[in-house]
Amino acid sequence: MVDAADPAALSRWWADVLGWVVVSDGDDDEYEIRPAPDRMPGLLFVAVPEKKTLKNRLHLDFRPTDQEAEVQKFLSAGAVHADVGQGDATWVTLADPEGNEFCVLRSRAS
Structure with missing residues (x-):
């Protein structure tokens, strides 16, 4: 899971740069990207109110x-x-x- 201020924009950015696809688009502010719709693993981007501080967890x-x-x-x-x-x-x-x-x-x- 990737915490994001704007999960829609960040998931699209990663999907575009990796050549992946967005497979879920906004249910409960969560966006998932995968290499292809039916391929795993994927990355899930979730809205959080706080900004990133210090080191990434992932x-x-x-x-x-x-x-x-x-x-x-x-x-x-x-x-x-x-x-x-x-x-x-x-x-x-x-x-x-x-x-x-x-x-x-x-x-x-x-």
């Missing part, structure tokens, strides 16, 4: 085949670089439109 890491292209895809969609004290790391830390941090890792060697 932190997503993505390991694409092309790290640079994946970072550019997220940035083009509205993500921003985030400094969480990672220093000189092999991954790139970004934040979604509500400030939730996630990382784009280097691809594993074949």
Whole structure:
């Protein structure tokens, strides 16, 4: 579950950037996205009144085949670089439109 100030907007943002679909749209302010309507797992976005503070309770890491292209895809969609004290790391830390941090890792060697 992902807490959100605007679960409709944040679920659409993640669905768009991941190429997923929104499968529930607003029952009790909850929005679910999945890779396809009949594929699990999914992510559930729920409205909460408080803003994000400190560290995420859930932190997503993505390991694409092309790290640079994946970072550019997220940035083009509205993500921003985030400094969480990672220093000189092999991954790139970004934040979604509500400030939730996630990382784009280097691809594993074949």
